[in-house]
Amino acid sequence: MRLVSACLLGINCNWKGKSSLDKKVFEEFEKGGLFPVCPEILGGQSVPRANAEIVEGTGMDVLEGRAKVMDPRGNDVTEQFVRGAQETLRIAKAVGADEAILKARSPSCGCGKTYDGTFSHKLVDGDGVTAALLKKNGIVVKTEDAYQ
Numbered sequence: 442m443r444l445v446s447a448c449l450l451g452i453n454c455n456w457k458g459k460s461s462l463d464k465k466v467f468e469e470f471e472k473g474g475l476f477p478v479c480p481e482i483l484g485g486q487s488v489p490r491a492n493a494e495i496v497e498g499t500g501m502d503v504l505e506g507r508a509k510v511m512d513p514r515g516n517d518v519t520e521q522f523v524r525g526a527q528e529t530l531r532i533a534k535a536v537g538a539d540e541a542i543l544k545a546r547s548p549s550c551g552c553g554k555t556y557d558g559t560f561s562h563k564l565v566d567g568d569g570v571t572a573a574l575l576k577k578n579g580i581v582v583k584t585e586d587a588y589q
């Protein structure tokens with residue numbers, strides 16, 4: 442079993458209330474064995490919601506208390522992002538997932554690159570909070586880019 446970011450399948454769960462439908466990932470979904478998750482909703486956030494970025498760190502830094510997730514108005518949403526990651530891991534364990542296809546560059550789902558916390562579209566090396574927690578627990582994380 443593999444987890445997949447729900448927004449990649451056309452679910453309107455991102456911060457704008459829209460999806461990031463990816464046809465190649467959807468084709469994978471149609472083959473079966475993909476379980477959709479949206480960590481930010483699992484963390485108790487609404488749709489739509491303010492956008493957010495990891496500030497001065499990576500998803501792993503957030504998990505270890507060295508960085509925060511903030512919205513552009515300076516509201517701290519770290520707790521919701523960490524809770525979403527924990528709930529996603531719980532689901533991964535429950536369904537026996539050993540891999541996840543997650544949305545690139547998201548502060549939750551991003552793998553390898555995320556935005557730098559300045560809300561200026563600049564990318565930095567690092568994983569989103571959920572991607573970091575899944576990787577830490579031995580789950581292979583890829584983004585939709587691996588399926589293009």
Ligand code: SF4
Binds near residue numbers: 446456478480549
């Ligand atoms: S990128 Fe992840 S957290 Fe963001 S909307 Fe998609 S599934 Fe939800």
